[in-house]
Amino acid sequence: MAYSLFNHIQGKNGSRWAEFVRETGTENLLMVAIDAAKFTQKALIGTFYGDILVKPFEFDASMTGFEYLKKVIQLEKEKYKLKEVVVGIETTGHYYEDLVRRCHSSGYHVRTLNAATTAQERQALLNWSKTDNLDLMAILQSMIHGRGTSNELSSGAVLTLQKLTRARRELVGERTTTQNLILMHMDHIFREFQGKSVWENGKRKHVQPFSKLFGKAPLYLMRHYPHPTDILTLGEKGLRELSIRENLKLRDSTIQILIEFARNSISQPKEFVDGDIFLLSQKLDRLELLKNQINVLEHKIEDLFVETEGAVILSVPGIGVVTGAELYAEMGDISDFEHAGQLIKMAGTNPIVKQSGGKKPSYFCISKQGRRTFRNITYQVGKSLAVNNPEMKLRYLALKDRGKHTRQAYVALGNRMIRLAFSMIRNHSLYRTNQENYVLVSEISKKLRAPNVKRFYELHVSSNLCLSA
Known part of the structure; x- marks a missing residue:
């Protein structure tokens, strides 16, 4: 039996990739590297062993261009009698998103790669230049080494909430x-x-x-x-x-x-x-x-959020409609995660640990290697909980007594809320507390408008009562 060495999302993705390659066979894979852009995109087709089958070629960023790309891929697939197509796309702005969805719908195995990953690949080649062709080679090499993720992009209510909450944050900044x-x-x-x-x-x-x-x-x-x-x-x-x-x-x-x-x-x-x-x-x-x-915008966010499974976190004191919706939107579809620690790593709020030679591990600052927007809302959630949630406030004071900086304590509370939200959403359960003055209807009524309070009870409270009965 094989075990995954890393207990986080990258390790999970790596295990999936290894399983996919093992089942398909490296000799049966057609590798397609795509450099996404707004108007004109470029692609390169090769094998798992790095052989170039089709030199870099351009195609326009429209359905016409995508059909041309599919035609070239199909010709090479039939020519060399290959079974599976793996497409690697660098996450450039938002231009890559339509390509990812189209490739998924076409039956291709899609790997999305962070720009930092391809930059490291160029450095490994000892080449400080940056051209479209070098980017394509870096994408191809990154795929061969198993880097990137095969997770599908957010869609439906989660994607809409993500866009609305990020738009609100921009307006608040303005x-x-x-x-x-x-x-x-x-x-x-x-x-x-x-x-x-x-x-x-x-x-x-x-x-x-x-x-x-x-x-x-x-x-x-x-x-x-x-x-x-x-x-x-x-x-x-x-x-x-x-x-x-x-x-x-x-x-x-x-x-x-x-x-x-x-x-x-x-x-x-x-x-x-x-x-x-x-x-x-x-x-x-x-x-x-x-x-x-x-x-x-906040009314729109409230109306949409109350309909989602993530609305259960509104039962937590200190979590308002906007912060709750933003946290849920940045977490995304949790079905692909095994535990909340993977989400914390995706936010980049996990502490850096250094240990070797049997010495006691040292904990440094947070990694900041995840999504900046997710990390920001994690901090804001922790800050709100430290003030407005009696139980979390006690934890905050305990952290301060241990010598933690205020910001460190906020991040720790934010990470705790991610764990709590992960459990509540997965189990579709409401907040449980020993606070004597906690009343669910009062907590929800001060956060939602009257029609949405009724909708919340229909979707999230009645169903919980039925499950417990």
């Missing part, structure tokens, strides 16, 4: 950038609007008119009364009337601070900052648009 630009323009128009340092009882203290600079009241004032002279023109009475009319809920202390800061502002006269006021108005429009887009 929103943050826009907010920073707004603050920059306000620095020129009315610097003290964000607060200033004052002396109080012999100590320096930072005083802010608003606790949140992007709440309803600050946004309204920035749009309509951005300059100190605007605040002084309104005066205390005008600000109170404005607050009542627009429902801004300005406190008396806030009004007093605004007037005092406006009276002693260092900002330039209004006519000198006309350009900044104009740009500020544009940035506020952009911020409003981004907020609306994010809100619509």
Whole structure:
């Protein structure tokens, strides 16, 4: 009986590849290396032993080009009486995805290779050049050495969630950038609007008119009364009337601070900052648009996520709709994994271990060799759990007591959540806890809109009750 040396996904893929090659026979394999691109792609056809049967040739990135590729492959397969076709494709941007799906549907054995893998192959050849033909040779050699993975690409709800959650993350980044630009323009128009340092009882203290600079009241004032002279023109009475009319809920202390800061502002006269006021108005429009887009996108994510098997992780305190959907989307189809450790390695949050000569192993930082997007959400999940989940918070404090850095503790909690999510999704089970104040309906109701709460219970709670009965 043969045993796999490595207990992770690469070892599993390697075992599958070895089994496939052994059953088919190396002499029966036709190897096709493809360098994917947006418009014109290149391919090279050879044998398992590295013999080149067809020199590099081009084909267009369309169905016409793919049919031409299939025709060339079929001719070589019949000519040399080969049984199986192995296609190796480098993961270049997103251009490789359609090729992978078409090759799978055509019955080819597909191997997807990371760009770092082919780069290492070029280095092994002691060739610092990089051309399309050298890339094809590197892809071919990587396939021969059994590198890459044969996993199919995400599809269906998982793929859609992945695209939606990543799009939301981009919009959130744009929103943050826009907010920073707004603050920059306000620095020129009315610097003290964000607060200033004052002396109080012999100590320096930072005083802010608003606790949140992007709440309803600050946004309204920035749009309509951005300059100190605007605040002084309104005066205390005008600000109170404005607050009542627009429902801004300005406190008396806030009004007093605004007037005092406006009276002693260092900002330039209004006519000198006309350009900044104009740009500020544009940035506020952009911020409003981004907020609306994010809100619509989050509703779309919620409606889709509640229908998936991954929605069971919403029963975990500290896991919201967006973080839960993003974690599930980055995990993908877990049916191809034997244990959660393989997912942790795919995220690149597994610790680096160094050990030799019978010495005690040393644990260093995380590997960061997996998917960056998966790694990011793992960290964010750990951060949320440390604050919002009582049980995880105790673990977080225990890690801190052991001398772990805050970020290390967040990653450790994120990895624990991956293990928990893997088990819950595979067994279709809900979160179990000894917390006295934990109530499932309350936990779900504060995360989902009413129609989706009902849908959640129909799909994930009723079925669990039936299984337990």
